[in-house]
Amino acid sequence: MTVMKKKLNKTTKSNLITYAMVVIVYIIVQLLVSGGAVSSLMKGLLVPLCVYSILAVSLNLTVGILGELSLGHAGFMCIGAFTSATFSKLTNGVIQPAGFRFFLAILVGAVFAGIFGLLIGIPVLRLKGDYLAIVTLAFGEIIKNIVNVIYLGRDSHGIHFSIKDAASLGMDADGEMIIKGPQGITGTPTDSTFTIGIVLILVTLFIVLNLVHSRSGRAIMAIRDNRIAAESVGINITKYKLMAFSISAALAGVAGVLYAHNLSTLTALPKNFGYNMSIMILVFVVLGGIGNIRGSIIAAVLLTMLPELLRGLNDFRMLIYAIVLIATMIITNNEKIMNTIRRFLPKKQAQPVKEETK
């Protein structure tokens, strides 16, 4: 019993450190902003940092906790972004106050992304390993592609929908376009602030950390560690896999909402919702440590800042980014170098669990 209690305290303590870390960073940044020490460039980066942190934490749920490689995370972000931006455009001015409308928009984005996560998860989670990775990548690309052909407009007769072009909507002259195919959504209310972003990070952390340390979380991790053994002790594989996957998708949707309401123009480009984005989030997760929630946030923040900090080097910054990626992977996987580094680190660090290579 005492052992249990001690262990529980340890996880609670670790969780509290994570929350505290976010809050402290928030306070420091706010102080710096009010002191005028933050350049406008960095200010513009604050909300994206929150977006990436949420994405990294949510993807870590799929990759680290569930143990399935997903390369389509940006697709769920895309769904969250577009559904919520559409909702905001439709209800802008109708639902008051604006803060409440934004709250509803977040729910809309999360719910839609979660539903898609569930729908996509049902066929996808039957697959394994690299096949699962490529299918999630395919779904991400399909979502991006389809969003680019949607035309949605509103006039006095109601809402019009087409996948051909704006003219085929057949709207009245006073009609308002909401989604204009490849041009996306313009004029989304810019509700996202750094404070809201931080609150959403905390909520995401709360959901993920509590899930991980719950009965369901242990079931999910049991499936990750040994699917057959988990099944043999009566764990419903499909249920828990879908649970983790759709929660992860819903949280990515929340990140999408934040993203969409940060810019007044929302378009689905390969750059923001393509597989490149999914891969970038995966890089955050892997560099932060697979399964390490706190690490995801740190990696997301550092790696987003890195190209900006290297702005002085201009053309070379993405090259340096690439080299940092390769070097980190080689160094962290080299026993000799890691042992040398460990000698300089405080001793208390637990021995990292070696991941089983299939």
Next chain:
Amino acid sequence: MQFISYLINGISLGSVYAIIALGYTMVYGIAKMLNFAHGDIIMVGSYVVYIAVSSLGLNPILSVVISAIACLVLGVVIEKVAYKPLRHASKLAVLITAIGVSYFLQNVALLIFGANTKSFTSVVPAVSVKLGGITITAETIVTILACVIIMICLTLFINKTKAGHAMQAVSEDQDAAQLMGINVNATISLTFAIGSALAAVAGVLLCSAYPSLTPYTGAMPGIKAFVAAVFGGIGSIPGALIGGILLGVIEILSKAYISSQLSDAIVFGVLIVVLVVKPTGILGKVIQEKV
């Protein structure tokens, strides 16, 4: 008539995908890794030919050979520097490294050549054959021929030569192959060399048909070829051919008859359906999981 000409175009594009997919599938079969940088080797190969033909004024065929050799060396160097230290690391670490290599190649190309689109001069003379009502360009014929020749050579190489047998053995069981006295490292290097040289050829063929070259040219065909490899059953060489051709045909036909904007979505949609029905691709081996 229209349909047949679309079909031929599809087979031609599919042949390019098949050649790229071969590189993916061989590397996957032997090193068990997804080489995300493979698409960017296509781009490097195309730039080498671009310089050789446009700036140095070399003979196109000689340029292709130079490009293949350059990519071969590049492939082996990448393997030695980036992938070899991670031979026993987790799959994800290797994947991220491959992504890093991909970014690296793209950005080096960006630094050297800039972001402007270079117009690629086709290495094939611009003649065409008329058959009935169908016009077939020389590029189409050369592409399909190249694919057939490469397939035959590769199949013979793998089944008839000692090095080919070594590749099969390494892909089956690395440790057992090592015990049998096979040089595993050399075999893996050889695989990367062949795959990369093929990527150079594919790049030239691709850029001859779609003559615009940027540092990101290789990314999308790379992903499509990866899909083709998975489609046919990753690790299987005939699978890469079937997957590549099918993918090319589906892409061109859906562009022609359904929607050019949705063609990628359709290609990926078909992949999903195939994998859900047959989770290891068309010719993939089903490996029974043991407790």
